[in-house]
Amino acid sequence: MPARRPRRPRRAPACCVRPRASPPRAHGGQTVRLSATRATDVRWPCCSWRSPAVNRVLRTATVGALLLSPVLLTSCSAGQIAQTATQDRDIRGGQADLGDIHLRTATTAYPTNGLYEAGxxxxxxxxxxxxxxxxxxxxxxxxxxxxxxxxxxxxxxxxATEPTTELTIPAGGNVYVGDGGPAVTLVGLTEELTPGTALQVTMTFENAGEVTLPVLVGTPALDLPRGEGFDFHGEE
Structure with missing residues (x-):
């Protein structure tokens, strides 16, 4: 009987072949597809190769972005707290930072008749x-x-019922002026003021120094009685 030929081992599918350390070279007119970071031989489409140099560049860029993030965030917030004294305003009221002193939601009480008149x-x-x-x-x-x-x-x-000239702000504490605590009154307004406008008020502290911040004229509270034009529920 004729001798039987030994059976050749079956080759693994191209997608199961482990990629080589270097990109496959194009032989016999084979085409190599190139992208921004990978090279792929059309004979092994699942075995793309990435250059070690590209890997290093990507890693360096990622680390650089992470290191720069705190710097960028700090620069974005510098307008509020990074300076020795800063002042700003939002829809709730004026605010300022002066060393260890921090002022928030600076407003006046809502005027009884909807506006403050001069005097x-x-x-x-x-x-x-x-x-x-x-x-x-x-x-x-x-x-x-x-x-x-x-x-x-x-x-x-x-x-105490008589006015004083000083107000102590305790270490590590808060003082809520006009909210069940000390009362501060701006006496003798020099012009008419309506809700949403602001006064520029300068506050001087013994240790921190002085800072000027906008004090917004207060808007009506949410629990004020509504007029008939705002009663959408009708009679119950």
Whole structure:
């Protein structure tokens, strides 16, 4: 009997062949497809090859982006807290940062008749936080839109009814002016003011220094009674 030929081992499909360390070379007119980061021989479409140099570039770019992210975020926020003293305003009221002193939602109370006329007094509403290790003292409040300021601090003296000239901001604490705490009144407004407009008010602190911030004229509270034109429910 004729000798049987040994059976050849079956070749694995092209997609199962492990890619070589270097890109397959094109022989016999074979085509190699090139992309931005990979080279693929049409004979082995599943076995793409990426250049080690490209890998290094991609890794370097990724690490660089991660390292730069905090810098970019810090620069974006520099307008609010990165400087020694900054001031800004939003829909809730004026705000400012001065060292360890932080002022938020600075407004006046909503005027009784919908506007302040020249000569009226306006109650100041503002939250003051002291993030420092020592107490600071608000020693002066000034501005061009009013004649003077009255400060009454019942916490310093529970029976106090006469105005004082100072307001202590405790270390690591908050003071909510006009919200059940100290009362500050801007006396003798010099011009008519309507909700949404603002006064430029300068506050001076014993340790932190002084900062000027916008104080918005207050808008009506949500729980004020509505007129008939806003009653969409009808009679019940």
């Amino acid at each position: 009226d007094d306006a109650r100041l509403l503002v939250a003051i936080a002291n993030s420092g290790p020592t107490d600071d003292v608000l020693t002066d409040i000034s501005g061009d839109g009013f004649e003077s300021v009255e400060i009454v601090d019942p916490e310093a003296d529970p029976e």
